[in-house]
Amino acid sequence: MxxxxxxxxxxxxxxxxxxxxxxxxxxxxxxxxxxxxxxxxxxxxxxxxRGQTKYWHNRVRDRLLIALEATRAEPYEVVAEQCVMVDDQNTNKPDVIVFDSRKLNFLELECIPVEKLALVVEVVSPGSRQDDRVRKPALFAASKVPFYWRVELDRDGQLAVHEYWFNADTRSYFPAPMHPVHRDKLITEVPFPVEIDLAVIGF
Known part of the structure; x- marks a missing residue:
């Protein structure tokens, strides 16, 4: 046989x-x-x-992580490159996430449940433009993640953070009404009060 x-x-x-x-x-x-x-x-x-990233990308990611960690409020935690469980066939690793840590067992946790996320931060690389601008915002909006930041260099080489808020009616993101694009300084009240000197982070 x-x-x-x-x-x-x-x-x-x-x-x-x-x-x-x-x-x-x-x-x-x-x-x-x-x-x-x-x-x-x-x-x-x-x-x-997942493609290789340049030093600039990693530097910006890590400094944003540090800045968010320095200002975070309970019950939130901040982590970089952590697996997020959207569903059993989609597990993404955003550059930085802010999530509600309540009722999570960190000793056994493999992926952060997407419903725990408060903020996703993606730093755009040459090879991730389509993902960070289109696919990932659609994915996380469909999962009702409240806030999404897209971080990239403008045409003049200045660091810009595009801040998006979730619209429950359309299940999509829209530009933050007060400051949709942050340059020089990032100041926002959500998901907790944050003030970041982007000139220091980007260069």
């Missing part, structure tokens, strides 16, 4: 099969154990490689 052929959908992905998802896609439980030589996200049941 010949060997029985199996498909990846019948079990966990392996280092040899992760690139061949079943017809209905992988779930997080099927791929979370993988030890791959690159960072990745699960997007609609497919493993998507």
């Amino acid at each position: 010949g060997a029985v052929m199996t498909t990846p959908g019948q079990g966990r992905a392996t280092e040899d099969t992760w690139m061949f998802p079943p017809a209905d896609g992988w779930t997080f439980d099927q791929v979370k154990h993988l030890e791959l030589p690159f960072d990745w996200e699960l997007v609609d049941g497919r493993i998507v490689v």
Whole structure:
């Protein structure tokens, strides 16, 4: 009798099969154990490689993290590059998130539940423009995350933070009514009072 052929959908992905998802896609439980030589996200049941980022991107991300951590209020926590569970086939890793830490067991937590998020911050890289400007805002708005910041350089090389608020009626983001784009200084009251010197962070 010949060997029985199996498909990846019948079990966990392996280092040899992760690139061949079943017809209905992988779930997080099927791929979370993988030890791959690159960072990745699960997007609609497919493993998507996260590209390398430049020093500038990482510097801005880390300094925003530090600034948010310095001003955060309870019950919020701030973390960078943390897995977010949107659903069992979509686990993203935003640059920075602010989330409600209540009722979360940090010793066992693998991904932050998307319903716990208060703010997502994405720093735009040349290879992430479409994701950070279109796909991710749509994804997190559909999940009712209250606030989204898109951070990038303007044409004049100045750091700009585009602040968006969630509209429950349209299930989409709209520019913050008072200061939709922050330059020089970022001052906002949500999700908690924040004042950040962008000139220091960007250069």
